[in-house]
Amino acid sequence: MLEIKNLKSRIGDSEILRGLSLSVNAGEVHAIMGPNGSGKSTLAQVVAGHEDYEVTGGSVTFKGQDLLQLEPEERARNGIFLGFQYPVEIPGVNNAYLLKAALNAKRKHQGIDEIDAFEFLKLAKEKMAMLGMDPKFLNRGVNEGFSGGEKKRNEILQMAMLEPELAILDETDSGLDIDALKAVAQGVNSLRGPDRAIILVTHYQRLLDYIEPDFVHVLSQGQIIKSGDKMLAHELEEKGYDWVREAANG
């Protein structure tokens, strides 16, 4: 589904991704771990098409299509969703309005009619109930004054509504209380299926207790230096990153 080969990217003068390769198939859940500043968010932003990051080498294909040629909105409509590490506030814009616009943009791309207001509300409330979100969040400004955890839940709500084929969740588990963590895990697990793939960027094993990954990768200095199964995450939790780095260098 997603094929990243020898990807190099920089922002300003500093090279951040230095030949990163990753292959994700439909039905798989991948966890990406790694020290602060190693390039995890950068990878997510490059896949989503953020213009500040210049791609200087390598390739990214999604469902066989060259992803790097597409505008961010086209990538989104094609099925890529990014749960942001720091979701931005958009004061004045109704949360429901954004959700509906996003949903309709995707439906239009798929040649489906716009969702009617009643059906939309029903769907949104259903998803919110699953995530333990108060329906009043629909009528607030997008992330406006949301607490850290509320913002993350809101990202998952958007994901649940849009049902992307590839969801990249950048530290969606950070700053969540234990109930919120379970709710997020519930949202992610309900999306899991043979046609979809999920990439979880995380620092903590505890998320992986709820969402069991098929693969775990360690990203360091812009490259994936080790890959393994879920046991790797436990090992990292125990020993930290140094041993992987040493092993990789040595």
Added chain:
Amino acid sequence: MSTESENIEGFVNRRYEHGFVTDIATESFPPGLDENVVRAISARKNEPEWLLEWRLQAYRQWLEMKEPEWAHLHYPKIEYDQISYFAAPKSDEDRPKSLDEVDPKLLETYDKLGIPLHERARLAGVAVDAVFDSVSVATTFKDKLADAGVIFCSFSEAVIEHPELVKQYLGSVVPRRDNYFAALNSAVFSDGSFVYIPKGVRCPMELSTYFRINAANTGQFERTLIVAEEGSYVSYLEGCTAPMRDENQLHAAIVELVALDDAEIKYSTVQNWYPGDENGVGGIYNFVTKRGDCRGKNSKISWTQVETGSAITWKYPSCLLRGENSVGEFYSVAVTNNLQQADTGTKMIHIGRNTRSTIVSKGISAGRAQQSYRGLVRIMPQAAGARNHTQCDSLLIGKNCGAHTFPYMEIKHPSAKVEHEATTSKISADQLFYCRQRGISEEDAVNMIVNGFCKEVFKELPMEFAVEAQALLNVSLEGAVG
């Protein structure tokens, strides 16, 4: 001489290249202003002696006044003697015969704005007899209004048909020498609307210049007077969302509103005069004096405006809150893009006891545009218990535009409660990327954010107008980002 002032002359010269015009009954006047021109305008309209005298006094006062320079606006000096002060309506031969002859770009804009097909011809200036719909619509409206006792007609007609009302109220809110542009308008005003709502009558429909026959060609020095008698109510809509072109570059209008005891006037404007091209060439200079007088107790005057047009806007719709418990409101969205400049705001003058005012101003700047909010809240010594709340927000799109806020407060009564809140925000690249990552195009994202920003004002507009205004904003900001 700069290109822009050449442009004013360009307009003038083009119009008069065929030389001196003699037949004042059907033709435009040659450029220039003196007492004879004022007399000729008055004669052309068969005005009574007292109105001619009134105009002449205004003219003499204007001669002694100076063009204001305090506004945050830059434009080449206006050559008043290069302007023609009376333009006869274009004859049907000069107009396009059908929409096929109209600039396709203009039609495209109508399309984007969702202007109904039968309105487009009229807006594009197609010969009147080709536009049956709006004429017949206007006639049925007239009958309904007459039944209610409401007078709604052109200003010139009112002068002839209702001279006592015009005489009583004309200039009673905006005195002739109020300001430079007001004096000029008082001397040479062309036409406009007159509205009179009798005691206790709730006007049975929204009144709109849109439906007034012969509304065309009154643009340059327009004069509007609305009088709401005791306990009456009227909602008046001025302008329309369609881009209006006009060969007259200088516009100086006056609007006077009078609300007597327990009366309410709601005045909504959508202004979309031609702003000029991307380099600011050819746009309209719009210097407007709008003032409402809450003369009676418990009266209310509410201004709502959506301003997207003109190269230069100088406009401060104001309220004189004389009557006890009277209420003044000002809701405004002003958009400036490219090289547009706007210096706009409001004045709330609290004179009566327990008077209240609300100001909500939303300014949006894009491109290289400059926008200033200028608001005055004055609480007079006798205005015990007066209250004002001002909310003044600016939204910047891109890094080359500017927003400036000049709030003035003069408080002369200790019991006054005056609150002022101001914010400036930017549409950030992160916000746009966030929306795009959700599949929403950049343009739609900007529209969404802008409409969210203006929500508070749009909800004050009559429903269909609000929808149009929203579409108008989207069109005005097209290409503002990226």
